[in-house]
Amino acid sequence: MVLRQECTETGGCASVPTAIAVTSPDLVLSASDRHTPSAAVLQSVMAAQDPKADPKADPKRVPKGGAYSLDRAIVEMHTLIEHHGYVIVLCPESVPDLVVHRLHAVRSVLESDRIAILRPELPPLGLAVLALQLRQLTMCDFSPGVLASAARLLAHYIYAGAVLGSVARLDRVPVSLKAHAKSWMPGAQFAVLATPQPELVRLTGPESPTLAGPAFGTRMFYAAGQQPTDWITGTLAPAWQVQGIVETRLPAESARWWATGKQGGLGMQGGPGKPGGHGRPGNPGKIAEFAAAIPDISVLYQLVSSVRRETCHWCGLELIGDRCGFCAAPLADPPATAPHAPPPGRALAPATGPARAALPPAARP
Secondary structure: OOEOOEEOOOOOEEOOOOEEEEOOHHHOOOOOOOOOOOOEEOHHHHHHHOHHHOOOOOHHHOOOOOOOOHHHHHHHHHHHHHHHOOEEEEOOOOOOHHHHHHHHHHHHHHOOOOEEEEOOOOOHHHHHHHHHHHHHHOOEOOOHHHHHHHHHHHHOOOEEEEEEOOOOOOOOOOOOHHHHHHOOOOOOOEEEEEEOOOEEEEOOOOOOOOOOOOOEOOEEEEEEOOOOOHHHHHHHHHHHOOOOEEEOOOOOOHHHHHOOOOOOOOOOOOOOOOOOOOOOOOOOOOEEEEEEEOOOHHHHHHHHHOOOEEEOOOOOOEEEOOEOOOOOOEOOOOOOOOOOOOOOOOOOOOOOOHHHHOOOEOOOO
16 A cells, blocks of 8 residues: 655655545544544535534625635635645535535636535435545545545445434435334334445334444444434444444534434525425434444555546546546446457446455454
8 A cells, every 4th residue: 555645845755635625524523543634624615504604704794605705615625726636525415506506616617627526325424434534545546536436436335324213204215104104103213224225124112123234344433413322332333343433423414314303494405306405404303323434544445446447538537437536427438349248347336356355354242
């Protein structure tokens, strides 16, 4: 594994990795070492979600779309590009459309192919874990294009879910009519796994169900809203044989993603095409979120490096998989093959063969 370094004129070497940016400070998890760089928090995006995010803003003069003007957002992004070269932005799927429009507007005005805007199908805490993994990998010798497209690969190995008091308004995971009806019963509790394979079990019954977990070693992060975390720490973590468990704060976006917060209110629009949203950040409701993922940078490095690299025919960056993380262009069609030869598969899926062998075994009790 090779670390990326840039040598200065004075003879010293300082790491200058690709910047990993997020849309909220609660998506920045603490690293277990002092070498992993932090993530950049886009203040302009925070202001677009909540005009009060800028403490210097006069509430009576806050313009539509937040306290940060487009010009300030452009300067913020341009500064990151000047310092790091490339920026990979991780944005939850549940954020308001205004946030996504702001990000794309900044990229369009800058006319830059050095900004990747990624919206993986992960709950907010799972997205924070993915951001931490990418922050670790920025210290390695991967090009920006490989890092951006690696997000899809790593997302397959993140087990993210939540314990909810109700699934009546949850629309990101399949919910049966029976589970929907039981959501209205007092004291109901449900354990929901969103990725990599959706699953829902009821916890308030005579049985002691659990969720299908990873077959490799992981570390678990968990965060509490207004739901107890006893089942996560006392039942799920031992069943998954995690190698460590870390408590963190609940992302503000979790209430909207899991549909547990109070309805209505400014800034809660922009579910997946559903005006009105599902909840208000700051009122998380009955939720306790968890996410388990591979913590070892050497294993992450092997997973990414084991995938064949291609060159994007549009922007020229390296990529893995079938789509560029920066310009979103699909991989060019391969040259014609023999009639009976199977087409080469490049779509990112859970690793097999050597890459699968790189995964650490689950910790033993």
